[in-house]
Amino acid sequence: MLPHERPPLAPADLNRINPSIWPRTSSRAEGALTVGGVDVRDLARDHGTPLYVIDEDDVRSRMRDYATAFAGSEVHYAGKAFLCKEIVRWLQDEGLGLDVASSGELAVALSVGFPAGRITMHGNNKSKAELAKALEAGVGHIVVDSYDEIARLGYLAEQMGERPKVMVRVTTGVEAHTHEFIATAHDDQKFGLSLNSGAAAEAVRRILAMPQLQLVGLHSHIGSQIVDTAGFEVAARRLATLLVQIKDEHGVVLPELDLGGGYGIAYVDGDEAPDIKELADGLREIVAKVCVDAGLPVPRLTVEPGRTIVGPGGITLYEVGTIKDVEGLRTYVSIDGGMSDNVRTALYGAEYTAALASRASEAEPMLSRLVGKHCESGDIIVRDFHLPADLAPGDLIAVAATGAYCRSLANNYNYLPRPAVVAVSGGVSRVIVQGETEDDLLRGQL
Incomplete structure (x- = not known):
């Protein structure tokens, strides 16, 4: 249902902070949004905009929620959601493992002394250099994705005198009810080895x-x-x-099963997000039941949450630049960022909740479209939502639930520097990823 098709909003609705969407420490103080006890107006003054803001207490609490709910299983944070040195330190503090998908992500983890044995290496086209780096570091698991990789890894392991633990990524043919670009288990895509075609079983034969x-x-x-x-x-x-087939054909009982991640979060009113304890209990019950039915011992379960750990605890803060009323349609609100700091709306048709953050307002709701400053008509952050009709240039807009994939997918389109990332906790903010400057963009050019 589009915003103009929903029941009319009252002015007070525009000031509401839905706790299922915004960071756990969010509130309004004297009208302005605060996160981690820090007023967004102070964040904009001290760090500039656009600005990624991460609620440290929110993220750490979700890490602990997973560690508690999946006690006895392995929880590996999917680093692709958002990774930096400080996030890795939090993971180490809270006892979680880490999934990486490139040598760059691996380098971030190793740079702060994260235990390599708690790292799993992913990727559909790992290079020899990446595999060698993983072997040298002693990562806990390597998830193989192709016949070529099996041969490549086997050769390197023999040359380096290593014997890595490996898992086979299996495409099971499950059609997840999600966007085409983030559904990854159907046969017609780049990841994994097909169960239906027999490719996964052949990969097992080659590894054994x-x-x-x-x-x-x-x-x-x-x-x-x-x-x-x-x-x-x-x-x-x-x-x-497949586990039964492996047991029958090779006499081998595999002790581990990794069901990945992909759990959803709430982006807009009405979205549902799974309860972590119910999710954990449900997955454990599923694995136990299917293994008992198949006559197999229950393997050790691993899960790979990313978005659900870091997504809800992040917001992006923008300053309003221009406001353009397109009569009879909507008002276009242009902010000082755009698809360079959040490409998900353009890429996936993602939906977001946004709000006037620097003050409260009693003005009537105004149907709005939050757009960026890039030379693209598709440069949209929030397609259709309501803002107060007294919105003015210089106001601050916050977009909720941007902790996952926004900074990871950030780019320099139109030569815009990528924003800083600031962590907030206990009324204090600190930079955990420095923002880029124009000098940074020119560095390396000849």
Whole structure:
């Protein structure tokens, strides 16, 4: 339902902070939004805009929620959601593992002394250099994604005298109910080895034929922004058939099963997000049941949350620059960032909640479109929502639930520097990723 099709909003609705969408420490103080006890007006003054803001207490509490709910299983944070040195330190403090998908992400983790044994290396096209770096570091697991990679990894392991633990990424044919670009378990896509075609079983044969590789389990990831366990149950049942085949054909019982992540969060009113404890109980029950039904011992379960840990605790802060009323349609509100700091709306059709953050307002609601400053008509952050009719240049707008994938996908389109990332906690803000300058953009050019 589009905003203009919904029941009319009252002015007070525009000032409401929905706790299921905004960071856990969010509130309004004297009308202005505060996060982590810090007024957004102070954040804009001290750090400039656009600005990524991360609620440290929110993120750490979600890490602890996962560690508690999945006690006895492995929780590996999916670093692609958002990774920097400080996030890695929080992971280490809270006892979680880490998934990386490139040598760059691995370098971030290793740079602050994160235990390599708690790292899993992903990627559909890992280079020799990346695999060698993973072997040298002693990462806990490498998830293999192709026949080429099996051969490449086997050769390197033999040359380096290593015997890494590996898992096979299996495409189970599960059609996750999500956007095409973030559904990852159907056969017609780049990730994994197909269960239906027999490619996954052949990958197992090739690995077991290489004494320099230690096959310990199967991996599946069905997609992103998923809010129920139905797809995971189907995937687990299909993986169990392969586990039985491996046992019957090779006499090998694999001790580990990784069901990936992809759990959803609330972006707008009405969105549902899974309860972490219910999710954990549901996944454990699913795995136990399918293994008992298949006559298999229950393997050690691993999950890979990313968005649900860091997404809700992040906001992006912008300053309003121009306001343009397109009569009879909507008002275009242009801010000082755009698709360079949040490309998800253009890429996935993502939806967001945004609000006037620097003050409260009693003005009537105004149908708005929040747009960036880039030379693209598709440079939209929030497609249709309401802002107060007294909005003015210089006001601050906050967009909620931007902690995941916004900074990771940030770019320099139109030569805009990427914004800083600031962590807030206990009334104090500190920069954890420096913002870029124009000098940074010119560095390296000849």
